[in-house]
Amino acid sequence: xxxxxxxxPFIANSAIDVLPxxxxxxxxxxxxxxxxxxxxxxxxxxxxxxxxxxxxxxxGLELTLFPLGKLMAQQLTDPAFLYETVGKSVTDLVWQDYxxxxxxxxxxxxxxxxxxxxLIAVAMKANTVSGGAIGVWGLRVxxxxxxxxxxxLGCFRIISGLPLHYFIAAGYFxxxxxxxxxxxxxxxxxxxxxxxxxxxxxxxIIAALGLGLSExxxxxxxxxxxxxxxxxxALFPIISxxxxxxxxxLRERVSNYTEHVRHTEKEENDAI
Amino acid sequence: xxxSLTTLSHDVAGSLRDLLPIVLVITVFQIFVxxxxxxxxxxxxxxxxxxxxxxxxxxxGLRLALFPVGEGLANALARKGNVFxxxxxxxxxxxxxxxxxxxLIAIAAEAAEVAAAEDAIAASAEARxxxxxxxxxxxxxxxxxxxxxxxxxxxxxxxxxxxxxxxxCLVVLLTTIAPxxxxxxxxxxxxxxxxxxxxxLVTxxxxxxxxxxxxxxSMTDGFGLIAFASLTPILxxxxxGIILQWT
Numbered sequence: 001x002x003x004x005x006x007x008x009p010f011i012a013n014s015a016i017d018v019l020p021x022x023x024x025x026x027x028x029x030x031x032x033x034x035x036x037x038x039x040x041x042x043x044x045x046x047x048x049x050x051x052x053x054x055x056x057x058x059x060g061l062e063l064t065l066f067p068l069g070k071l072m073a074q075q076l077t078d079p080a081f082l083y084e085t086v087g088k089s090v091t092d093l094v095w096q097d098y099x100x101x102x103x104x105x106x107x108x109x110x111x112x113x114x115x116x117x118x119l120i121a122v123a124m125k126a127n128t129v130s131g132g133a134i135g136v137w138g139l140r141v142x143x144x145x146x147x148x149x150x151x152x153l154g155c156f157r158i159i160s161g162l163p164l165h166y167f168i169a170a171g172y173f174x175x176x177x178x179x180x181x182x183x184x185x186x187x188x189x190x191x192x193x194x195x196x197x198x199x200x201x202x203x204x205i206i207a208a209l210g211l212g213l214s215e216x217x218x219x220x221x222x223x224x225x226x227x228x229x230x231x232x233x234a235l236f237p238i239i240s241x242x243x244x245x246x247x248x249x250l251r252e253r254v255s256n257y258t259e260h261v262r263h264t265e266k267e268e269n270d271a272i
Numbered sequence: 273x274x275x276s277l278t279t280l281s282h283d284v285a286g287s288l289r290d291l292l293p294i295v296l297v298i299t300v301f302q303i304f305v306x307x308x309x310x311x312x313x314x315x316x317x318x319x320x321x322x323x324x325x326x327x328x329x330x331x332x333g334l335r336l337a338l339f340p341v342g343e344g345l346a347n348a349l350a351r352k353g354n355v356f357x358x359x360x361x362x363x364x365x366x367x368x369x370x371x372x373x374x375x376l377i378a379i380a381a382e383a384a385e386v387a388a389a390e391d392a393i394a395a396s397a398e399a400r401x402x403x404x405x406x407x408x409x410x411x412x413x414x415x416x417x418x419x420x421x422x423x424x425x426x427x428x429x430x431x432x433x434x435x436x437x438x439x440x441c442l443v444v445l446l447t448t449i450a451p452x453x454x455x456x457x458x459x460x461x462x463x464x465x466x467x468x469x470x471x472x473l474v475t476x477x478x479x480x481x482x483x484x485x486x487x488x489x490s491m492t493d494g495f496g497l498i499a500f501a502s503l504t505p506i507l508x509x510x511x512x513g514i515i516l517q518w519t
Contacts, residue, residue, distance in 0.1 A: 007322075017377070021368030025341050028364070032357050033348055037341065046337025050372075053329025056322045057374050063319025066382070068298060075306050104301055111293030125475065164456055165447045172440045179433045188432055191499035192475075198463040200327060201290045203375035207382055207460065223390040227383070227456025234463030234502060 011055030018051050057200070065204040073212020076101045091218070095160045101213065102152040108209070109151030109233055112202035114144040119197060126189050134189070138244060146240030147197045147233050151206060154232030158213045161220055164228040171235045178242040186245030194238040198230050206230055280332050287327035291320060330374070338369075339473065346477040350484040355427065362423045362477065366501065367416035369470045376411055376464050380404040383457045392453055406516075407509065411461045414508035418500035419474065425496070426481050426488065432496045439503045446510040454513025461505040474498055 029037050037043055075081060077098070083089060086097040113119060123139040157167055179187055198206070206229045214226035295313075302308045342365065349358045370376060384404040387393045393403050425435060447455055478497040482488040 014372070017372045021338070021364075021372060024364045024368055025338070025345065028345055028357075028361060029341065032352075032354075032361075033345065039340075043337040043341060046333045046335070049329045049333025050337060051333075053326045053331070053333055054372065054374060055326065057326030057330060058377065060319045060322030060324075060326055061374070061378055064316045064323055065319075066378075067319075068294075068316060071312075072298060072301065075301075075308075081306065100301075100305060104297070107297045107300075108294065111297055112290075115289050115293045122475065125479070129479075164459060165444065168459060169440075169444050172437075176433075176437050179437075188496035188499070191432070191436060191496060194463070194499070194502055198375070199290060200373075200375045201287075201294065201323065203464055204378040204382075205294055207379055211382065211386065221390065222386045223392060223453045225456070226386060227460045229460070230379070230463040231456075231459035231506075 007055055007059045010058045011052055014054035014058065015051045018047065018054065022047050061204055065201065066208045069205040069208025070212040072104065073209050073216060076104060077213060077216035093218075095156060098155070098159050098217075101155050101159065105155040105209070105229075106148040106152040108202070108205065109197075110144045110148030112199060112205075113147035113197040113233075113237065114140055116197060116199045116202075119143055119193070122189075122192060130185060133185070133248075138248075139189075139193070139241065142240045142244035143193045143197055143237040146193075146237030149240070150232040150234070150236030151229060153236070154210065154229040155213060157228065157232070158210055158220060158225050159217050161225060164231070168231060168235060171239065175235075175238050175242065178239065178246070182242045182245045183249050186242060186248075190238050190241035190245065193241045194234040197237050198233050202233075203230055206233060276336075279335065280328065283328040283332040283335075284324065286331065287324045290327065291324055295320070327374075342473045342477075343480070346473070347480050347484075350477075350481040358427075358481075359420050359423055362419035363416040365416075365473060365477065366419035366470070367412045369473060370412040370415040370465050371408060373465060373470065376408055376461070377404075379457070379460060379464050380407040380411075383407060387453070390453070406512065407457070407461070410508050410512040411465055411505045414461075414504040415465050415470065415501045417508075418504040419477070419497060421504070422474075422478065422497035422500040423481065425500075426478065426485070429488070432499070436499055436503060439500075439507065443503070443506050443510070446507060446514070450510040450513045451517045454510060454516075458506050458509035458513065461509050462502040465501055465505050470498075470501060474501065 026037065029035065079089070082093060082097060085100065086093070088097060119140060120136075123134075123136045126134045126139060127136045153167070157164060182190070207227070210229035211222050211226040214220040214222045214224075220226075299310065299313060302310065302313060345361060346365075349361050352358075381400075381404050384393070384400040384407070387403055388395045388400050393399045421435070424430070425432065450458070474497045
């Protein structure tokens, strides 16, 4: 009951968020297309669902996703836990001692990207458009590996306190290098994969993890170090998908080569 | 009616699947690494249920209302070939969907809280609300502009890597003059903008537009809109931070 009453202001707020786009779409339909909307009733019901859904999600976010991310960060950096696993007190800790943090970050990044519906949709579209050259699973695993490495490296950055833009600039430098040599077909898809990995459910968890870490690790500030994890999760899939494209080309070359070798061997045998 | 119920249950299953990997990873850590009982997790189950239901309703409603209208409009405008309306539509689509993006609402609220806690802004609820709203409007504006650039790129056949690389060079430049505390939030807002709402609509716009133009490949030209939508928010939020610093 409390949950329902508590949701009401959230739903009212989300109505304010959603209404502008509804009004614009109706206006466009009227002015540009010049026809009234087909199925106006259905569409109205749809917008009610959008508003109620957004409201409920935001309540759940406050109650569960944020607290979970913070709780994990707090447990992973708990001095007692760290003392038990590494055998050092807080002041002696170096970045390597937080290995459980990296493991957790990697697992969260990998698993959420693999299950991300937006990614599945993009992968299936890419599979059809490329005529099967890009595999649905291959792309999904490539993105998930990138996301896992990205989040783990982002945690390392928070713990070590190194400046965020060094990493991001270096990452995009790698992307530029790869873009120059990767097959042209994979490039736009790879750039899009970056944005797709971070879903509505994983962003709050990852953000809360980063903020929690920056509060718990000695010498870090939430304001300066807490953000940036989502950026890592968005950057590294670009690299891994480009690498996936390069690997596919390489594999093709190798198989062409072995076929060529086999072919010439056969010809030689035939000649003998 | 029955069809709708099937779709809705599919959406509930879909959001469950979205949450499942997180629950799985966290549960494994709680039980095997921290050796805690599961009771603490169970106390959060109610909120988790709201997340799943809320996300399912949201996506179900999007599919019922926003997607058919948006896709129909995108296709009709692409066929009509009126550049002005196409660009106006791209902007509105980017702006409108980003304002309603749940992940962005979450990040903006968190950023405001942190800024207030560290005395970067006044600690009142009013100041926090304004800061969060300012962030969201900035990002929404950025995504609107991103889609304009993306659509113009498809129409004029500009080079995607060149634009993106140029953009990120600009990001590095702006980073050096932006206040330090905005940098993290700015970089994050690039990844936040493109999830549940924006991706399907934007992909439909890009692929539909490239498909309706002669001499364009929907593979190399259709994708790439999302890449702009992840780039411009970084630039705009950095600029927002720089402007806030001056005033």
